[in-house]
Amino acid sequence: MTDTLPFEAGGGPDLGPPPHLRLPDRVGWAAFSDFDETYLAHAATPEQRAHLAALEEFLLSEAVEHGLLFGWVTGSSPASVREKMARCGARVLPHFVAGSLGTELTFFPDGVARPDPEWGQLLRDSGFDRDRVRTAVERLARYGVDLLPQADPHTGSPTEFLFNYYFRSLGDPRRDAQSLDLVRDLAREHGLGLNISRCNPATGDPADCYDVDFIPTVCGKRNVVRHLCARFGVAAERTLAFGDSGNDLEMLGAVRHGYLVANCTPEARSRFTRVSPHPHAQALLTAFRHHLGH
Numbered sequence: 450m451t452d453t454l455p456f457e458a459g460g461g462p463d464l465g466p467p468p469h470l471r472l473p474d475r476v477g478w479a480a481f482s483d484f485d486e487t488y489l490a491h492a493a494t495p496e497q498r499a500h501l502a503a504l505e506e507f508l509l510s511e512a513v514e515h516g517l518l519f520g521w522v523t524g525s526s527p528a529s530v531r532e533k534m535a536r537c538g539a540r541v542l543p544h545f546v547a548g549s550l551g552t553e554l555t556f557f558p559d560g561v562a563r564p565d566p567e568w569g570q571l572l573r574d575s576g577f578d579r580d581r582v583r584t585a586v587e588r589l590a591r592y593g594v595d596l597l598p599q600a601d602p603h604t605g606s607p608t609e610f611l612f613n614y615y616f617r618s619l620g621d622p623r624r625d626a627q628s629l630d631l632v633r634d635l636a637r638e639h640g641l642g643l644n645i646s647r648c649n650p651a652t653g654d655p656a657d658c659y660d661v662d663f664i665p666t667v668c669g670k671r672n673v674v675r676h677l678c679a680r681f682g683v684a685a686e687r688t689l690a691f692g693d694s695g696n697d698l699e700m701l702g703a704v705r706h707g708y709l710v711a712n713c714t715p716e717a718r719s720r721f722t723r724v725s726p727h728p729h730a731q732a733l734l735t736a737f738r739h740h741l742g743h
Contacts, residue, residue, distance in 0.1 A: 477516030484523035520545035646695035670700035
């Protein structure tokens, strides 16, 4: 299978692939982390960079010993993840990246990106297509609910299985809720999966908007967790997840040990009770040491 995501986070193609985690012979634990503002702090302080380095060292030295499968489940595209790794000081590739809200699932068994064929086939069989999304968005506009297309700055266009929009707040929580309920109704009517969450300015999004993402119904962060746990035979009591915003809550609810990081959004904190006292990578490292016995 060809490499579709070069992921040269180490500084360029001449340096070869960045360090990567070796897959355990037997997976006993599975951990899933959001990337932006959970695993990676965009405006990291020296202390936060030190915590990230400590987490990466822990994963490199002890993931195999504990039978830990670890990866990022993120709304960011793979190209965006690669750029942020280089810019923000992350150097170690996880076992997998489920990018673009899980519509692109890639493993790195030898440090080279290899798409998961089983997941890809599942998406192709889902019946999801651009015309369904376009029809739903046009109907919403006729009802007075305008969705503004988002363009990935790294690709310039949506992916095959993910279409991103902004819904700009009307300044009235009640009217916002009514409009977003209509989005949910039409998504169901057109057989579309949907993610809605308040935008997080810390990741570069506008402060007065909601993310509205259309995806296949078989996809999303929760379904990525279920797919990988079933594939590797991981027991429910040995699953962890970490997030910082509303679009992570379904993933946190799909595992036994789900945590919001301390820097989470107010929206997420109001809807999920288990919040780490630590931010970003420090929260992950603390939880790993607790649950994995160190």
